[in-house]
Amino acid sequence: MRRWLAFLLLAILSSAAGLPLLAARPQRVVSQAVGTDELLLALADPGQIAALSHIGRDVRFSVVAAEAKRFPALKDSDAESVLRFRPDLVLAASFTRPETLALLRRAGVRLVVLDRFDSLEDVYASLRILGRELGQEARAEALIAQCRARVQALAERLRGARPVRVLTAGAYPFTAGAGTTFQDLCDHAGALNVAAEAGLRGHAPTPSEKLLTWNAEVLVISGDRPDGSDARARLAEIPHYRALPAFKAGRFAVIPGALMSSVSHHRIDAYELLARALHPERLR
Amino acid sequence: MRARLAIPVLVALLVLAFLASLAFGELRLSYTQVLSALMGGGDDIARTVVRDFRLPRALVGMAAGAALGASGVVMQAFFRNPLASPGLLGVSSGGALGAVAVLALAPATGFAAATLWALPAASILGAFGATGAVLMLAQRGAGTERLLLSGVALNALLGAGTSFLLTTTAGHFEVNAQILFWLMGGLESRSWEHVWMGVPAIFVACLLLLPLGRAMDLLSLGEQSAQSLGVDVRRLRRHLIILSTVLTALATAVGGIIGFVGLVVPHMLRIAFGPDHRRLLPYSMLGGAAFLLACDLVTRTFPLGLRLGVVTSLIGGPFFLWLLRRPR
Numbered sequence: 201m202r203r204w205l206a207f208l209l210l211a212i213l214s215s216a217a218g219l220p221l222l223a224a225r226p227q228r229v230v231s232q233a234v235g236t237d238e239l240l241l242a243l244a245d246p247g248q249i250a251a252l253s254h255i256g257r258d259v260r261f262s263v264v265a266a267e268a269k270r271f272p273a274l275k276d277s278d279a280e281s282v283l284r285f286r287p288d289l290v291l292a293a294s295f296t297r298p299e300t301l302a303l304l305r306r307a308g309v310r311l312v313v314l315d316r317f318d319s320l321e322d323v324y325a326s327l328r329i330l331g332r333e334l335g336q337e338a339r340a341e342a343l344i345a346q347c348r349a350r351v352q353a354l355a356e357r358l359r360g361a362r363p364v365r366v367l368t369a370g371a372y373p374f375t376a377g378a379g380t381t382f383q384d385l386c387d388h389a390g391a392l393n394v395a396a397e398a399g400l401r402g403h404a405p406t407p408s409e410k411l412l413t414w415n416a417e418v419l420v421i422s423g424d425r426p427d428g429s430d431a432r433a434r435l436a437e438i439p440h441y442r443a444l445p446a447f448k449a450g451r452f453a454v455i456p457g458a459l460m461s462s463v464s465h466h467r468i469d470a471y472e473l474l475a476r477a478l479h480p481e482r483l484r
Numbered sequence: 485m486r487a488r489l490a491i492p493v494l495v496a497l498l499v500l501a502f503l504a505s506l507a508f509g510e511l512r513l514s515y516t517q518v519l520s521a522l523m524g525g526g527d528d529i530a531r532t533v534v535r536d537f538r539l540p541r542a543l544v545g546m547a548a549g550a551a552l553g554a555s556g557v558v559m560q561a562f563f564r565n566p567l568a569s570p571g572l573l574g575v576s577s578g579g580a581l582g583a584v585a586v587l588a589l590a591p592a593t594g595f596a597a598a599t600l601w602a603l604p605a606a607s608i609l610g611a612f613g614a615t616g617a618v619l620m621l622a623q624r625g626a627g628t629e630r631l632l633l634s635g636v637a638l639n640a641l642l643g644a645g646t647s648f649l650l651t652t653t654a655g656h657f658e659v660n661a662q663i664l665f666w667l668m669g670g671l672e673s674r675s676w677e678h679v680w681m682g683v684p685a686i687f688v689a690c691l692l693l694l695p696l697g698r699a700m701d702l703l704s705l706g707e708q709s710a711q712s713l714g715v716d717v718r719r720l721r722r723h724l725i726i727l728s729t730v731l732t733a734l735a736t737a738v739g740g741i742i743g744f745v746g747l748v749v750p751h752m753l754r755i756a757f758g759p760d761h762r763r764l765l766p767y768s769m770l771g772g773a774a775f776l777l778a779c780d781l782v783t784r785t786f787p788l789g790l791r792l793g794v795v796t797s798l799i800g801g802p803f804f805l806w807l808l809r810r811p812r
Contacts, residue, residue: 408673439536
């Protein structure tokens with residue numbers, strides 16, 4: 201009874217002071233996707249995090265793998281694995297299985313589904329949502345400002361540079377056209393995505409014969425090894441890539457896989473990396 | 485009378501399908517461009533597309549189709565069952581599992597291990613492993629029924645193995661995409677390496693199979709009758725199973741699992757030209773080649789990366805049902 205009274209008093213005081221309800225700040229947040237892991241680690245106090253996704257600690261997919269290893273990982277992506285951590289907030293992505301989301305909702309856990317990550321503005325919006333949910337609005341705003349400054353600085357350096365014609369290539373028989381995170385990467389790194397130029401939207405099946413007519417100057421590949429030797433070996437097995445002049449001349453830009461697929465603010469690292477590869481004279 | 489027309493008609497269909505495979509693709513090329521590219525002239529792009537993309541693809545498709553067609557005839561004669569097909573003994577599934585195993589290991593071993601040759605080699609090993617297993621399981625008694633059942637069981641087992649590997653590589657999209665290639669078959673990205681590793685051996689196996697047509701006719705009368713007519717049934721069965729395994733294994737190694745060609749093509753040709761194996765074998769080779777090239781043309785011209793195994797099955801599935809329902 202006394203504790204309850206104390207809580208009530210605290211609640212009245214904090215709302216009178218315009219502060220968020222202290223107890224409302226979630227203390228056991230579970231993140232289900234690598235993208236939400238990256239955002240959560242950037243904003244939350246370590247004490248607020250109960251568990252992160254399993255992929256979040258895999259260096260091939262996660263930019264924050266080392267950091268994520270300090271926290272428990274979800275065994276699976278199903279509702280039971282999540283509820284085991286008795287979360288007070290669950291972060292999921294649009295691609296989380298709908299059955300899982302339904303079960304979590306039924307369990308009465310607060311659920312935030314982040315479903316837009318095509319552009320930086322989407323990331324900023326996610327950061328704001330998450331900042332509000334975590335009670336870390338100031339941290340979110342600071343991070344967004346920091347990101348904006350870096351993007352701005354990169355744009356300054358690249359101003360007036362001729363965009364380099366690039367194509368993203370991988371053994372996966374799909375190519376990224378307009379409206380993809382790869383397009384976003386190109387837009388910020390002084391690159392022209394030839395697939396988008398040719399009219400491809402989203403991730404479309406690679407038109408193998410037409411690749412030859414697109415005149416890509418540089419192939420952007422994601423490699424698990426820093427020199428991209430693994431990715432290049434894979435491409436060498438596909439006759440359509442092997443025939444491209446850029447391949448023959450060895451003009452590759454290698455982006456680590458985790459960065460290439462990052463849907464968080466960490467993708468700015470990829471912008472800078474690609475810009476440096478394509479415009480070395482402007483970024484030293 | 486009709487049989488006399490068979491070879492010219494089938495050859496004409498095959499030539500037509502082959503030329504169409506060279507002429508049609510994503511890139512619009514005129515006939516003169518295609519022709520001059522074949523001769524080594526024309527611009528770089530047309531030359532690369534025709535000689536390095538379309539020609540090897542068509543050759544591999546032709547060989548795989550011929551192999552599956554011939555193998556289907558053999559299986560149906562061997563089991564004296566019109567519903568038998570190359571996939572039945574688990575040969576294709578074994579081949580796919582071999583390739584998929586190499587792919588599933590790739591993230592751990594580095595992709596260098598999954599080179600162009602490792603995949604087909606593993607696929608051939610898997611196919612032979614599956615045949616060996618079926619033969620061993622069915623050795624005692626060795627009746628065709630037992631062999632057939634063993635094949636069905638093995639098929640399920642191998643399929644489960646492949647599915648398991650597929651789940652262990654979830655998240656590795658590139659590996660998953662390649663595994664799908666093996667499971668649903670396809671001729672995209674076939675290169676001259678695939679031609680060299682598959683086509684000559686398939687050609688030789690087909691040649692070795694052709695003289696066995698008469699013995700297969702006798703076998704279709706029943707094992708004892710064949711024996712009494714002077715056929716060394718044990719030897720014949722061994723030859724047939726080895727050759728059809730080689731053909732299925734090679735077809736799987738260069739094109740993944742392509743279902744139904746071995747089932748559909750021999751039946752269509754049997755209905756059209758009669759059950760004589762001396763004829764049915766070469767007809768099914770030609771017909772299988774033409775059929776697969778035609779199906780591949782569908783996948784190529786269809787906008788949404790339609791898989792070859794899906795097309796053959798979409799055509800083969802209804803046909804199979806029709807065969808079952810047909811009044812005898």
